[in-house]
Amino acid sequence: MLPFARVSIIGLGLIGSSxxxxxxxxxxxxxxxxxxxxxxVRETARALGFCDDVTDTAGAAVTDADFVVLCVPVGAMAAVxxxxxxxxxxxxxxxxxxxxxxxxxAALQAALPHNAIVPAHPVAGTERSGPEAGFATLFHGRxxxxxxxADAPLLAVxxxxxxxxSLGADIETMDADHHDRVLAITSHLPHLIAYTIVGTASDMExxxxxxxxxxxxxxxxxxxxxxxxxxxMWRDVFLSNREAVLDMLQRFTEDLTSLQRxxxxxxxxxxxxxxxxxxxIRRGIVEQGQDDEAPDFGxxxx
Amino acid sequence: MLPFARVSIIGLGLIGSSxxxxxxxxxxxxxxxxxxxxxxVRETARALGFCDDVTDTAGAAVTDADFVVLCVPVGAMAAVxxxxxxxxxxxxxxxxxxxxxxxxxAALQAALPHNAIVPAHPVAGTERSGPEAGFATLFHGRxxxxxxxADAPLLAVxxxxxxxxSLGADIETMDADHHDRVLAITSHLPHLIAYTIVGTASDMExxxxxxxxxxxxxxxxxxxxxxxxxxxMWRDVFLSNREAVLDMLQRFTEDLTSLQRxxxxxxxxxxxxxxxxxxxIRRGIVEQGQDDEAPDFGxxxx
Numbered sequence: 001m002l003p004f005a006r007v008s009i010i011g012l013g014l015i016g017s018s019x020x021x022x023x024x025x026x027x028x029x030x031x032x033x034x035x036x037x038x039x040x041v042r043e044t045a046r047a048l049g050f051c052d053d054v055t056d057t058a059g060a061a062v063t064d065a066d067f068v069v070l071c072v073p074v075g076a077m078a079a080v081x082x083x084x085x086x087x088x089x090x091x092x093x094x095x096x097x098x099x100x101x102x103x104x105x106a107a108l109q110a111a112l113p114h115n116a117i118v119p120a121h122p123v124a125g126t127e128r129s130g131p132e133a134g135f136a137t138l139f140h141g142r143x144x145x146x147x148x149x150a151d152a153p154l155l156a157v158x159x160x161x162x163x164x165x166s167l168g169a170d171i172e173t174m175d176a177d178h179h180d181r182v183l184a185i186t187s188h189l190p191h192l193i194a195y196t197i198v199g200t201a202s203d204m205e206x207x208x209x210x211x212x213x214x215x216x217x218x219x220x221x222x223x224x225x226x227x228x229x230x231x232x233m234w235r236d237v238f239l240s241n242r243e244a245v246l247d248m249l250q251r252f253t254e255d256l257t258s259l260q261r262x263x264x265x266x267x268x269x270x271x272x273x274x275x276x277x278x279x280x281i282r283r284g285i286v287e288q289g290q291d292d293e294a295p296d297f298g299x300x301x302x
Numbered sequence: 303m304l305p306f307a308r309v310s311i312i313g314l315g316l317i318g319s320s321x322x323x324x325x326x327x328x329x330x331x332x333x334x335x336x337x338x339x340x341x342x343v344r345e346t347a348r349a350l351g352f353c354d355d356v357t358d359t360a361g362a363a364v365t366d367a368d369f370v371v372l373c374v375p376v377g378a379m380a381a382v383x384x385x386x387x388x389x390x391x392x393x394x395x396x397x398x399x400x401x402x403x404x405x406x407x408a409a410l411q412a413a414l415p416h417n418a419i420v421p422a423h424p425v426a427g428t429e430r431s432g433p434e435a436g437f438a439t440l441f442h443g444r445x446x447x448x449x450x451x452a453d454a455p456l457l458a459v460x461x462x463x464x465x466x467x468s469l470g471a472d473i474e475t476m477d478a479d480h481h482d483r484v485l486a487i488t489s490h491l492p493h494l495i496a497y498t499i500v501g502t503a504s505d506m507e508x509x510x511x512x513x514x515x516x517x518x519x520x521x522x523x524x525x526x527x528x529x530x531x532x533x534x535m536w537r538d539v540f541l542s543n544r545e546a547v548l549d550m551l552q553r554f555t556e557d558l559t560s561l562q563r564x565x566x567x568x569x570x571x572x573x574x575x576x577x578x579x580x581x582x583i584r585r586g587i588v589e590q591g592q593d594d595e596a597p598d599f600g601x602x603x604x
Contacts, residue, residue, distance in 0.1 A: 126597035137603045187520025198580040213586040218489025221593045228584035231577035252502045275533035278500040282530035284515040291523045295428035297599040
């Protein structure tokens with residue numbers, strides 16, 4: 001049994017185009033309509049052929065859909081939901097892929113009161129953006145978190161879960177608030193810090209930008225990957241998950257201040273203890289298949 | 303012309319054992335003696351065979367060396383230099399691979415006043431430690447920074463440069479103070495921040511460690527690699543390059559506070575501007591061959 005017969009994807013960037021490609025690979029009989037607000041993206045998507053049809057309006061993409069996935073920056077969710085509302089069949093299930101969930105759930109429920117809403121967050125991505133960056137295996141072995149509201153129809157939730165399982169993802173379900181706190185520490189704060197340090201480094205006066213680039217293999221380059229992620233997407237994530245991000249940032253700053261003090265006062269034991277503790281987390285991540293076990297993430301060494 | 307005929311490596315961890323292996327590959331007629339303070343490491347090194355001889359004392363490794371490379375944590379440099387002093391031929395050139403250079407240069411000059419000292423820092427490594435972690439191509443296409451004192455004999459500096467070029471590295475020369483500031487931002491601060499956020503995440507009470515590991519693909523896992531680096535090495539780096547690290551940390555904290563304020567007050571334009579600026583640095587690093595151009599550092603997808 002296919003979870004859905006006609007899927008509509010609004011937003012054909014990295015994630016939207018990866019979903020379309022993954023459907024072609026894993027659910028080849030499912031019909032995929034796509035739309036993107038950017039005419040250049042629509043043209044590229046047509047040329048790449050990962051959708052059966054790329055429509056010029058969002059409404060046209062959803063008229064006969066039984067599943068609609070909004071793959072736009074979280075700040076655009078409310079407007080896109082309002083845009084598709086008049087054309088959306090009442091039996092269609094609506095989902096999204098936003099990185100923060102509380103604000104998205106509220107926006108979708110307000111704009112689409114007659115449809116089942118099952119927000120989702122596939123915890124997967126790369127630093128690339130746009131329809132050319134997507135690929136069919138992006139979700140393999142990654143977690144997809146569903147954050148259905150308490151009154152969501154169970155069958156709708158199960159169909160969305162089955163859809164993501166078909167694409168190779170593992171499913172977890174939690175409420176939107178908990179999601180937003182978990183992702184604040186595992187994703188949003190790391191991005192915020194990476195953006196900050198890359199900014200700090202490029203603003204130095206006595207160390208040139210060319211030196212920063214040259215000697216980046218000492219550690220800095222690891223931060224630049226996520227600091228190359230899509231600016232619009234991340235602006236919206238921080239604004240929409242403000243409370244949780246600010247709370248995690250506060251904790252981080254306290255810990256950093258404590259390390260700063262240890263360095264200033266030469267407390268080597270405190271440093272050593274932390275640096276020993278942090279190795280265990282890496283081991284857990286590699287053991288659970290969430291990262292490459294090869295050194296340097298498997299970067300090529302010649 | 304070989305730069306050296308008899309090289310002695312003190313400390314047979316990731317870097318020391320990689321140098322030995324690279325010599326075998328690139329300078330096969332050079333004789334390599336090695337020593338490590340840890341008997342288990344000596345035994346492993348003998349079994350792996352990347353040295354011609356592994357000696358039980360540091361002194362025995364250097365008696366007939368024309369080049370000695372100290373590959374120990376920077377906090378151990380002074381003691382190791384004092385230990386080899388009685389056995390060191392006066393014509394031997396002494397170098398090291400420490401990640402901070404001002405304090406190491408001072409320690410080596412004090413302990414070995416009769417030898418030419420040419421400190422070096424190969425900006426290369428992985429998160430792995432120990433003699434089994436090394437490999438011969440570690441330095442290929444990476445920069446090796448020499449920080450000779452102003453009175454270092456030019457010929458000695460050129461021989462050390464030639465040695466590293468033979469191992470595949472590119473050479474840059476600068477004074478120790480500038481090195482320590484450049485590396486504070488490109489390497490030391492990134493490590494400090496990575497250790498901190500991994501610590502912050504593992505101390506959360508309402509987000510479990512298992513959740514942190516599960517959803518680490520959202521960005522967190524990129525930090526865990528360098529936070530798995532050798533604790534002793536990094537404790538010593540922070541203590542020995544304290545002033546520069548604290549200065550860079552101060553700049554980072556100011557920038558982070560400014561972003562925090564932008565999030566709190568909903569200033570999306572400020573966030574967007576920074577997030578756009580930071581993409582350029584990543585492009586520079588990839589273009590200059592200091593990182594993998596494949597998405598996700600070339601991590602395998604599937």
